[in-house]
Amino acid sequence: MLKMTMSRKEHFILAGFLAPAIIVYTTFLLGPVLGSFFYSLTNWNGLYQTMDFVGLRNFVNLMEDGVFAKAIRNTMIFTVFVVLIQNAIGVPLALAMDSRIRSKQVLKTLFFVPAILSPLVVGYTWTYIYEPQNGVLNTILRTVGLTGWEQSWLGDPQFALYSIVVMAVWQFSGYSMVIYLANLQTIPGDLYEAADIDGAGKWQQFKSITFPLLAPSITINIVLSSIGTLKAFDIIYVTTKGGPYYATETMTTLLFSTAFTKSSFGYGTAMGVVMFFFVFIISLAQILLLRRREVH
Amino acid sequence: MNRKSRGLAGLLAMLAMLLVIAACSGNNGSNGSNNGGNQPQTDGNDSNKPTPAASVVELKVTGFKSGAELGALPDLNEKFMQENQDIKVVYEGMPGSQFKEFLKARFSANDASDVIMIHPGLSDVIAYGKAGYLLDLSGESWIKNFTEASLKATSNDGQIYAIPNDMNVLGVYYNKQIFTDLSIEIPTNWTQFLAAAEKIKQAGILPISIGNNDGWMTLAALYTMAPGTVYAQNPDFDAQLNAGETTFLEGWKDMNAQWYSLDEKGYLTEKSTGVSLDQAQQAFATGKAAMYIDGNWSLPGIKAANPELEVGMIPMPSNADGQPVIASAAVGTTFAINKNSKVVDAAKRYLEFWSKTETQKEWAKSQQAFMTINGETGDVDPSLQHIAEVVASGNSYPFLDQGWEFGGAGTAELMTSAQGVYLKAINSDEMLKNMDKAWDAAVKNR
Numbered sequence: 079m080l081k082m083t084m085s086r087k088e089h090f091i092l093a094g095f096l097a098p099a100i101i102v103y104t105t106f107l108l109g110p111v112l113g114s115f116f117y118s119l120t121n122w123n124g125l126y127q128t129m130d131f132v133g134l135r136n137f138v139n140l141m142e143d144g145v146f147a148k149a150i151r152n153t154m155i156f157t158v159f160v161v162l163i164q165n166a167i168g169v170p171l172a173l174a175m176d177s178r179i180r181s182k183q184v185l186k187t188l189f190f191v192p193a194i195l196s197p198l199v200v201g202y203t204w205t206y207i208y209e210p211q212n213g214v215l216n217t218i219l220r221t222v223g224l225t226g227w228e229q230s231w232l233g234d235p236q237f238a239l240y241s242i243v244v245m246a247v248w249q250f251s252g253y254s255m256v257i258y259l260a261n262l263q264t265i266p267g268d269l270y271e272a273a274d275i276d277g278a279g280k281w282q283q284f285k286s287i288t289f290p291l292l293a294p295s296i297t298i299n300i301v302l303s304s305i306g307t308l309k310a311f312d313i314i315y316v317t318t319k320g321g322p323y324y325a326t327e328t329m330t331t332l333l334f335s336t337a338f339t340k341s342s343f344g345y346g347t348a349m350g351v352v353m354f355f356f357v358f359i360i361s362l363a364q365i366l367l368l369r370r371r372e373v374h
Numbered sequence: 375m376n377r378k379s380r381g382l383a384g385l386l387a388m389l390a391m392l393l394v395i396a397a398c399s400g401n402n403g404s405n406g407s408n409n410g411g412n413q414p415q416t417d418g419n420d421s422n423k424p425t426p427a428a429s430v431v432e433l434k435v436t437g438f439k440s441g442a443e444l445g446a447l448p449d450l451n452e453k454f455m456q457e458n459q460d461i462k463v464v465y466e467g468m469p470g471s472q473f474k475e476f477l478k479a480r481f482s483a484n485d486a487s488d489v490i491m492i493h494p495g496l497s498d499v500i501a502y503g504k505a506g507y508l509l510d511l512s513g514e515s516w517i518k519n520f521t522e523a524s525l526k527a528t529s530n531d532g533q534i535y536a537i538p539n540d541m542n543v544l545g546v547y548y549n550k551q552i553f554t555d556l557s558i559e560i561p562t563n564w565t566q567f568l569a570a571a572e573k574i575k576q577a578g579i580l581p582i583s584i585g586n587n588d589g590w591m592t593l594a595a596l597y598t599m600a601p602g603t604v605y606a607q608n609p610d611f612d613a614q615l616n617a618g619e620t621t622f623l624e625g626w627k628d629m630n631a632q633w634y635s636l637d638e639k640g641y642l643t644e645k646s647t648g649v650s651l652d653q654a655q656q657a658f659a660t661g662k663a664a665m666y667i668d669g670n671w672s673l674p675g676i677k678a679a680n681p682e683l684e685v686g687m688i689p690m691p692s693n694a695d696g697q698p699v700i701a702s703a704a705v706g707t708t709f710a711i712n713k714n715s716k717v718v719d720a721a722k723r724y725l726e727f728w729s730k731t732e733t734q735k736e737w738a739k740s741q742q743a744f745m746t747i748n749g750e751t752g753d754v755d756p757s758l759q760h761i762a763e764v765v766a767s768g769n770s771y772p773f774l775d776q777g778w779e780f781g782g783a784g785t786a787e788l789m790t791s792a793q794g795v796y797l798k799a800i801n802s803d804e805m806l807k808n809m810d811k812a813w814d815a816a817v818k819n820r
Contacts, residue, residue, distance in 0.1 A: 121818065123816075124478055124482055126505050205650075209650075209653065210645065210648045210649065211649075211653065230645045230647070230648025230649075231648070232587070232648055233586075233587060233645055233646075233647040233648015233649065234645070234647070234648060235797055235799070318587070319588055320790075321587070321588065321589065321647065321790060321793050322586070322587070322647035322648075322793040322794075322796075322797055323647075323790060323791070323793040323794035323797050323799050323800075324790065324794075334475075335786060338474075338475035338478060338479070339474070339475065339782050339783075339786040340782055340783040340786050340787075340812060340815070340816060341478075341780070341782045341783060341816060342783075342815060342816065345815070
């Protein structure tokens with residue numbers, strides 16, 4: 079009996095600790111999210127206090143909207159490239175930082191620093207790097223004689239999206255590295271010793287020990303970077319605002335300009351709802367697939 | 375999880391905390407600088423005379439002027455607080471490009487400031503007025519200080535929603551030295567303009583510097599092109615557009631093609647979609663280009679970049695031979711009072727202060743703008759003398775979106791599709807069709 083009340087008391091205390099987070103989460107996140115489901119069924123313009131209920135018209139219009147299709151395509155390209163490259167760079171970086179490089183403490187910090195910068199800072203910095211006339215990148219190309227390679231990196235639709243991919247990868251590879259690094263340090267050293275004794279080479283060891291045992295961090299890294307890039311907004315908004323002529327328009331930038339600039343809040347919110355399910359389904363699929371190959 | 379990785383997780387958590395703290399303190403820092411010099415003054419009041427300090431009301435003012443564009447605003451706020459010790463003005467400013475979105479969010483969250491600087495026109499200040507967010511000022515005695523023409527940009531159906539602070543012009547800046555060297559007269563029609571551009575190009579100088587990384591400069595260019603062409607032929611184009619009786623494709627077809635012919639002839643900056651306004655301005659200020667299309671507010675920036683530059687501004691001569699040149703001129707900033715403000719009285723006193731000639735004179739001077747007070751011309755910079763005379767002669771037309779009911783949709787699509795034409799992804803007519811489509815979509819959400 080006494081034990082029961084104790085545990086009930088404990089429950090109350092635990093609930094007390096959880097309450098602030100849950101209250102904040104519901105009012106500022108869950109509430110608006112549910113609210114947006116409602117607004118997506120209206121023609122609210124974001125300004126007037128009145129609106130009409132239009133049923134699924136916004137969603138029907140979305141299906142015929144060529145720009146939205148382009149935005150989905152760009153979002154997918156952006157996500158696939160960033161996630162793959164970011165993780166392909168993150169793993170070797172982590173391996174290097176786990177080895178006996180003397181300057182690894184300094185390097186670790188250096189690689190991680192971009193991740194704590196605001197995307198606005200990163201965006202503005204890179205616009206100077208990419209600037210066609212006096213930008214660092216074109217100046218370097220000019221100096222080494224590769225004038226033919228000079229481009230208007232953010233102003234040419236052929237390159238703009240990939241230029242932003244490079245920015246995102248630069249910013250977050252260090253972040254992936256830290257997570258891989260944490261995982262690497264959980265792999266017991268005796269496995270490698272045993273492998274050494276059995277005569278396995280470095281590559282063999284990576285393939286058969288390191289990579290399989292990195293599975294948990296691969297899952298978390300891929301899911302995190304996918305969600306992060308699917309909903310990336312600021313880094314694109316400060317560099318190209320989705321331009322030139324929709325070349326870097328993603329779901330988020332289109333959603334923003336539709337709702338706020340073009341005063342179609344209802345339609346913009348419908349894009350948000352579609353995006354919500356998009357992100358939800360993709361991350362769910364990733365978790366289910368990647369979990370399966372984790373070693374338990 | 376072993377101990378090592380837990381340590382790392384802890385480190386990450388601490389980093390996250392650090393970021394949050396840094397972000398918070400960053401905010402405080404910027405608030406502090408926004409308050410400017412008024413902070414110590416009220417503190418002094420607090421310690422010396424506790425009773426009057428208690429009755430000091432805080433007046434929140436939001437505007438799209440910040441940084442170098444602030445001009446005389448901080449000084450004028452200071453002066454107002456000197457004259458009205460019981461009011462403390464807190465100004466919050468942000469760059470113009472994000473302001474419209476910001477304001478919309480604040481109004482719909484019922485969290486707008488007491489006094490708000492709003493863009494003039496049908497889809498901005500008048501739209502907010504019609505939506506019931508702004509106080510009608512038509513009954514105030516000081517509203518009569520402003521010219522009737524300028525009040526048009528802030529009124530609707532006999533209600534006045536804001537005071538018009540300053541007049542701005544959009545036009546063609548030109549490098550006087552280059553024009554003299556090549557013995558080019560100021561062009562007064564399109565034929566002469568093309569001839570001038572050709573002459574400049576032949577001399578190996580870029581005729582017109584433009585940056586279209588966001589398309590805004592083409593918007594500005596079309597605003598200067600249309601008065602002498604579209605609106606000279608059909609002054610009711612905006613009204614017809616709002617009523618759904620005409621389209622951009624019908625009304626703008628020739629004018630838009632006229633503008634893009636400049637690009638085809640090689641008179642504009644190459645690959646301009648990768649160039650920003652700052653870079654384009656820089657190219658003009660350093661003499662790499664002979665002309666540059668922008669507003670009078672850019673004059674201080676141009677002069678700062680190159681104090682030696684001899685610069686003048688003319689209205690865009692888009693008109694046919696024998697037709698008058700028409701300048702693009704409009705009210706720049708307006709101050710409105712939030713209807714739900716709890717300090718309406720203080721807000722009215724603030725606007726009354728802004729309705730005084732000497733306040734407006736100082737403000738207009740700091741913005742290189744023209745005045746909106748009856749019978750006042752203010753001190754116009756000599757570089758703007760020519761275009762000021764054209765405006766004063768009555769040959770001017772407001773910035774186009776001010777007359778559009780769906781200005782946001784129209785201008786946003788204009789800027790995006792304008793890039794498409796430079797990139798040859800679409801042609802000039804398709805750009806106008808896109809604008810009509812965006813307009814129709816906005817009409818549906820009315």
